[in-house]
Amino acid sequence: MRKTHQRRVIIGFLAAPVLLYTVFVASPYVQAFYIALTDWRGLSAEIGLIGLGNFTELFGDPVFWQALRNNLLLLVTLPIVTIGVGLFLAFMLNAAGGPRSGEIRGVRGAKFYRVVYFFPYVLSIAIIGVLWKNIYNPINGLLNGALRAVGLEEVQPSWLGDERLAFWAVLAVLVWNGIGFYVVLFTAGIKAIPASLLEAAVLDGASRTQVFFRITIPLIWENIRTAAVYLGIAALDAFAVVQIMTGGGPNDSTQVGSFYLYQNAFSYGRFGYASAMGVVLFVVTLALSAFTLRATRKERIEF
Amino acid sequence: MATATQARVSRRDATGRGRPRSGRGGGPTIAVAQAFLVLWAVISILPLLWAVASSLKSDPEIVADPWSLPGSLRWENFARAWETASIGTYFGNTVLVVGGGVVLTLLLSAMAAYVLARFEFRLRSALYYFFIAGMTFPVFMALVPLFFVVQNLGLGNSLTGLVLVYTAYSLPFSVFFLVAFFRTLPEEIAEAAKLDGCGEAAIFFKIMLPMAKPGLISVGIFNFIGQWNQYLIPLVLVNDDSKFVLAQGLANLAVEQGYAGDRSGLFAGLTIAMAPILIVYALLQGRVQAGMTAGALK
Known part of the structure; x- marks a missing residue:
């Protein structure tokens, strides 16, 4: 009696969420694998199975390779720059004053800075794309305006229109967008370090740099790992910024997998080909997450 | 989370009072540190202030000097963006979709999580991993099939479709x-209520949900911001511009405005789009930070 009642509750509570999730999330991921094996263009009812044809074509597609190269470059640069700057700022905010009387002293106004740094992170990435496209505008954007204001009328890069600069301009926007989140993440880690540990280090004559590299970083390693995985996922995406700011150009210098997939599906109607790309990116993401987690594994330090 | 907050509060009390030296001094290193902190604060906030300042300028002013302040405050840019550029419509659509999406997400994820957390049954851990597997992969990988699933259900170009899809993609993190x-x-408490003859549904809605309020608030804020900022899903699922959401409508406007040249209207639109989320954040900063980093700090 009690058992059947309980079963009714379990089914009743789970039915709607499981159904919704299966239809809109799980089933598309599964279907992607099947569509990837077809030459489907969406309009025709007939779907031709072409086996691995899409994958063969994909591996011979120079634009796809360029996109992957850019994703990989983002995958290296985005975490390094973001974690580097984020750690530096978090350390300065929280521990730069050094420990005194059992307290980790932050600088004055630490809370204010954390609030301000977080502003870009709460905005929609699409809105950020529109905003920065205007900032990079070579004629009446904020950046070239600043260069003119300090007398550099000669130096007026076209930023997103310059093949050598566009990628770095995109990277800068992604860093600007994310820093605040990682400052908060690292702050949480630093605050959890017992002040007595830092105090002991300072008494033993450790400099700030030593405290940072020998104590802070090892003790918040878990947070740094989390950051690396999150940033890796962001680097493999980068869709909105690329779509809005550069459209993958100039000359594919900012092309990324997500945007090339979108173009193939919704501009060229090549659904099979786009799905094959999705499958490849899916495998790459899985492999890289597993690799990151393994490569950064360390003994967890309990304190 | 409660203990973390408590610790922070007590620490602030300890530093705030009776220790005049705290936060001052420390020599040149601190001065350099402060300079960097100020520099990044300026970098964080200047682009946003620039958008707001430009939204109050005239087009010739914007073109003449991007660094100038508005000669007079041209509020009509906002009226133009709201009416002519349809920002008002997009705003309304976003409110509807995000309102529906957050409420439905909270309800469904709480129901699923409650059962997964507190009942013993055969498929329990399988279902749990089934849900959280969805956190690992970016949406764009399933973009093509998702588009056709939604079309085939007759939910293409509809706000209802967006609510359902937003909710489905919000479930993994929320359930987790x-x-x-x-x-x-x-x-x-639940045991006592059961002995008093309370049904399971009543226990859930009257006892467990109120007790779970802090968790629901964190999840609610996380999803509010995530869904408000959603771009890729509406871009793919909705192409009728009377159904656009804010981020999508604005990006579209930026492309059109490139030809039409109404830059001040575009900046007004940007400001309107940024304002609600920045206001929510300014009012609830601590909670928003906690909500948005909740997943990472687990």
């Missing part, structure tokens, strides 16, 4: 977070 939260709640 709430399962952990429900596990921390004490058994005894």
Whole structure:
């Protein structure tokens, strides 16, 4: 009696969420694998199975390779720059004053800075794309305006229109967008370090740099790992910024997998080909997450 | 989370009072540190202030000097963006979709998480991993099939479709977070209510949900911001511009405005789009930070 009642509750509570999730999330991921094996263009009812044809074509597609190269470059640069700057700022905010009387002293106004740094992170990435496209505008954007204001009328890069600069301009926007989140993440880690540990280090004559590299970083390693995985996922995406700011150009210098997939599906109607790309990116993401987690594994330090 | 907040509060008390030296001095290193901190604060906020300042300028002013302040405050840019550029419509659509999406997400994820956290049954851990597997992969990988699933259900170009899809993609994190939260709640109260003859549904809605309020607030804020900022999903699922959401409508406007040249209207639109989320954040900063980093700090 009690058992059947309980079963009714379990089914009743789970039915709607499981159904919704299966239809809109799980089933598309599964279907992607099947569509990837077809030459489907969406309009025709007939779907031709072409086996691995899409994958063969994909591996011979120079634009796809360029996109992957850019994703990989983002995958290296985005975490390094973001974690580097984020750690530096978090350390300065929280521990730069050094420990005194059992307290980790932050600088004055630490809370204010954390609030301000977080502003870009709460905005929609699409809105950020529109905003920065205007900032990079070579004629009446904020950046070239600043260069003119300090007398550099000669130096007026076209930023997103310059093949050598566009990628770095995109990277800068992604860093600007994310820093605040990682400052908060690292702050949480630093605050959890017992002040007595830092105090002991300072008494033993450790400099700030030593405290940072020998104590802070090892003790918040878990947070740094989390950051690396999150940033890796962001680097493999980068869709909105690329779509809005550069459209993958100039000359594919900012092309990324997500945007090339979108173009193939919704501009060229090549659904099979786009799905094959999705499958490849899916495998790459899985492999890289597993690799990151393994490569950064360390003994967890309990304190 | 409660203990973390407490620790922070007590620490602030300790530093705030009776120790005049705290936060001052420290020599040149601190001065350099402060300079960097100020520099990044300026970098964070200047682009946003620039958008707001430009939204109050005239087009010739914007073109003449991007660094100038508005000669007079041209509020008509906002009226033009709201009416002519349809920002008002997009705003309304966003409110509807995000309102529906957040409420439905909270309800469904709480129901699923409650059962997964507190009942023993055969498929329990399989279902739990089934849900959280969805956190690992970016949406764009399933973009093509998702588009056709939604079309085939007759939900293309509809706000209802967006609500359902937003909710479905919000479930993995929300379920993951709430399962952990429900596990921390004490058994005894629910047991006592059961002995008093309370049904399971009543226990859930009258006892467990109110007890889970802090967790629901965190998940609610996380999803509010995530869904408000959603871009890729509406871009793919909605192409009728009377159904656009804010981020999508604005990006579209930026492309059109490139030809039409109404830059001040575009900046007004940008300001309107940024304002609600920045206001929510300014009012609830601590909670927003906690909500948005909740997943990473588990």
